[in-house]
Amino acid sequence: MAGYNLNRFHLLVLVTWQFSIFFAVQQIFPIFLNYVPKWRCEENSTSDFKWSDMKKISYNLKENLGLLNINNKKMYFNNSEKLFYTPTDFQLYSEEYEKNCQVFNSCPENFLIFKSGEFFSAALDFKWICDNDSSYIVSIISMIQFFGVLCGTVFYGFLADHFGRKPTSFFILSFGIFFLVASAFLEDWRYLLVFRFVIGLCNGGTMVVLFAYMNELLLSEQRMALRAFVNWGNARVATTIICYLFPSWRMASIACGIFALPAIFILIIFLPESPTWLYNKKKFTEYRDALKYISSLSGDGPEPEIDNIDKNTEVNIKKVWTNKDLRQRLLVLGFMWFTASISSYTNDLNSSSINDNFFLNQILIASFIAFSKVLLGIVDLYHPNFNRRNLHHHSQTAVCICFGIVAGMLLLKYNGTFLMVFNLIGTICIEWTWDACFLCAIESMPTPIRGSAVGMCSLIARLGALMSPIIAYLSSIYAPSAYIVLSCVGFLNLISSYKWLPDTKGVDLNEVMEALEMVEGKEKDDLIVVSQPKVSPLH
Numbered sequence: 001m002a003g004y005n006l007n008r009f010h011l012l013v014l015v016t017w018q019f020s021i022f023f024a025v026q027q028i029f030p031i032f033l034n035y036v037p038k039w040r041c042e043e044n045s046t047s048d049f050k051w052s053d054m055k056k057i058s059y060n061l062k063e064n065l066g067l068l069n070i071n072n073k074k075m076y077f078n079n080s081e082k083l084f085y086t087p088t089d090f091q092l093y094s095e096e097y098e099k100n101c102q103v104f105n106s107c108p109e110n111f112l113i114f115k116s117g118e119f120f121s122a123a124l125d126f127k128w129i130c131d132n133d134s135s136y137i138v139s140i141i142s143m144i145q146f147f148g149v150l151c152g153t154v155f156y157g158f159l160a161d162h163f164g165r166k167p168t169s170f171f172i173l174s175f176g177i178f179f180l181v182a183s184a185f186l187e188d189w190r191y192l193l194v195f196r197f198v199i200g201l202c203n204g205g206t207m208v209v210l211f212a213y214m215n216e217l218l219l220s221e222q223r224m225a226l227r228a229f230v231n232w233g234n235a236r237v238a239t240t241i242i243c244y245l246f247p248s249w250r251m252a253s254i255a256c257g258i259f260a261l262p263a264i265f266i267l268i269i270f271l272p273e274s275p276t277w278l279y280n281k282k283k284f285t286e287y288r289d290a291l292k293y294i295s296s297l298s299g300d301g302p303e304p305e306i307d308n309i310d311k312n313t314e315v316n317i318k319k320v321w322t323n324k325d326l327r328q329r330l331l332v333l334g335f336m337w338f339t340a341s342i343s344s345y346t347n348d349l350n351s352s353s354i355n356d357n358f359f360l361n362q363i364l365i366a367s368f369i370a371f372s373k374v375l376l377g378i379v380d381l382y383h384p385n386f387n388r389r390n391l392h393h394h395s396q397t398a399v400c401i402c403f404g405i406v407a408g409m410l411l412l413k414y415n416g417t418f419l420m421v422f423n424l425i426g427t428i429c430i431e432w433t434w435d436a437c438f439l440c441a442i443e444s445m446p447t448p449i450r451g452s453a454v455g456m457c458s459l460i461a462r463l464g465a466l467m468s469p470i471i472a473y474l475s476s477i478y479a480p481s482a483y484i485v486l487s488c489v490g491f492l493n494l495i496s497s498y499k500w501l502p503d504t505k506g507v508d509l510n511e512v513m514e515a516l517e518m519v520e521g522k523e524k525d526d527l528i529v530v531s532q533p534k535v536s537p538l539h
Contacts, residue, residue, distance in 0.1 A: 009298040018230035019263035025235040038097035041107035051112040101130035148200025150462035156205030157455025165213035176202025181257035184250040216276040228377025233370025280447040339493040341461035345468035392436035402426035407483035443504030
């Protein structure tokens with residue numbers, strides 16, 4: 001990554017962001033919380049995955065964590081299960097593993113065999129399987145965390161714009177990690193719902209506030225490195241490995257929380273408040289101090305000379321709606337985020353598993369995402385003319401083409417290898433559209449409202465995600481329908497962004513509003529004016 005002009009300070013910023021994503025990836029932890037393998041009823045089995053044995057493992061873990069006492073033991077095991085077959089029970093026997101609730105509810109626990117015991121999830125722990133409330137609980141635990149993410153993106157965005165990036169980031173990470181670790185000690189699933197909501201709240205803040213904070217600490221040419229080399233795919237691989245090494249949702253929650261702690265330590269000890277935020281809040285003494293500190297920590301020579309500081313333009317959230325260019329940018333960005341969200345979530349809900357092995361499946365998905373991000377970083381590094389508009393337009397075009405082909409294959413009832421290949425290519429390209437969404441949002445909005453604006457974009461994205469189950473359901477009525485909808489929405493997004501999305505690659509985050517004012521009222525192309533920063537303290 002030599003081409004990115006990285007020094008010690010930049011590396012600290014990148015490492016902080018990667019550990020922050022390790023926490024933010026809790027957004028997909030319900031995959032592990034709700035995991036239930038297939039089962040069958042088998043007499044005199046020697047399997048290691050009997051339901052009765054797995055319940056004992058769960059009990060022992062709770063006892064080690066101090067959650068149970070001896071009086072709970074009878075209550076925990078003496079449920080109304082049968083211990084022996086009756087003649088009518090032999091119809092329950094099957095050689096196939098499947099999720100058959102009649103078998104689960106009727107088969108004795110010492111004869112009920114799971115296909116695997118790779119991970120002891122909350123669904124197994126609290127027995128969210130085949131009862132009247134199980135489907136509701138499994139759905140609500142994902143929805144409640146998702147609703148937390150939706151609220152957190154807006155709430156913490158406003159806090160960060162008002163109180164500063166560093167204190168808000170510290171609160172988000174420390175509060176979220178505390179609740180993540182504490183959730184492992186809960187005995188009642190109702191409290192778990194509350195804790196996962198709080199975790200989701202902090203996940204939303206991480207993706208908005210910390211991403212803006214880290215971008216403001218980097219040079220303009222390093223922003224792609226923040227998306228390419230430290231990324232969601234890496235964090236998802238790490239989370240999967242942690243869950244493999246600690247195959248219980250309780251121990252995995254503790255391990256994931258501990259694994260994310262370095263982000264807090266680096267933030268407290270090494271990172272200053274964002275100079276960009278200080279500059280726009282007219283805290284010029286603190287601004288100079290932050291620049292000098294960054295220069296000394298980077299170890300790249302003498303302190304920078306700081307020019308006279310001009311007055312910065314006053315901007316508040318109302319300015320978004322009164323300024324034509326800002327309003328236009330926010331609407332275009334909002335539709336971009338909506339399209340990326342509805343495409344990714346619908347595709348996830350509508351895609352088949354790559355492999356029957358639970359952990360291998362998760363590793364493969366995460367690895368493809370991580371590889372695609374690195375590939376994007378290499379392209380950006382060696383092709384300077386590959387700007388933000390190109391990134392979004394090429395990626396969105398590929399998504400439309402791939403999903404259009406997938407829809408055609410489903411229409412022809414083709415289910416071969418090429419279906420998976422085009423679906424996978426579309427999935428990778430959706431990840432690239434997300435990169436364009438984040439980078440364009442950060443670079444298009446003035447510093448005083450950057451957190452709030454990105455939060456609003458993220459809120460719009462969550463609305464798209466809420467619609468994705470409905471679109472995925474359409475495929476059960478007419479198989480190609482989901483991909484037809486995604487292709488059409490993507491095509492509309494492509495037209496919108498082609499006409500109105502500005503290219504912001506290399507923009508000085510301090511002077512976004514000034515650049516807008518320079519071109520306001522004039523005829524202009526889709527490109528914005530990119531000004532040079534008054535000082536480049538991070539070299």
